[in-house]
Amino acid sequence: MAGWYELSKNAKGQYSFVLKAANSEVILRSEQYESKASAESGIASVQKNSGLDDRYERKDASDGRFYFNLKAANHQIVGTSQMYQSAAGRDNGIASVKTHGPCTTVKTEA
Numbered sequence: 001m002a003g004w005y006e007l008s009k010n011a012k013g014q015y016s017f018v019l020k021a022a023n024s025e026v027i028l029r030s031e032q033y034e035s036k037a038s039a040e041s042g043i044a045s046v047q048k049n050s051g052l053d054d055r056y057e058r059k060d061a062s063d064g065r066f067y068f069n070l071k072a073a074n075h076q077i078v079g080t081s082q083m084y085q086s087a088a089g090r091d092n093g094i095a096s097v098k099t100h101g102p103c104t105t106v107k108t109e110a
Contacts, residue, residue, distance in 0.1 A: 003027070003100025005043050007036070008109040015039035019046060019079065019100060027096045028070060028079035043106060045078045046070060050101025056094050058087075066090035070097060 019028040033039040049055040057069040065083040084090040
């Protein structure tokens with residue numbers, strides 16, 4: 001089973017999306033967007049850039065945990081991972097985004 005995107009709108013009217021792996025785990029989270037069209041453009045950017053290793057910014061948090069950002073060609077962040085306890089966990093998360101990022105299924109939360 002492939003992963004999918006979930007597109008949602010918060011109480012303030014802003015949109016965001018998450019990329020979920022086949023096991024329903026969130027593997028990438030977007031920023032908040034003012035419009036649904038902008039969030040959909042963010043999804044398209046993840047689909048386009050997720051397979052490119054040089055688009056991943058591997059980061060170390062100040063508390064010793066690890067995470068990554070996925071960037072578009074213009075160097076803007078289009079998604080951020082969860083925090084991982086190890087660099088290996090972060091690298092597995094990147095591999096999961098590379099696998100599931102190109103998917104085209106988008107589910108809209110009510």
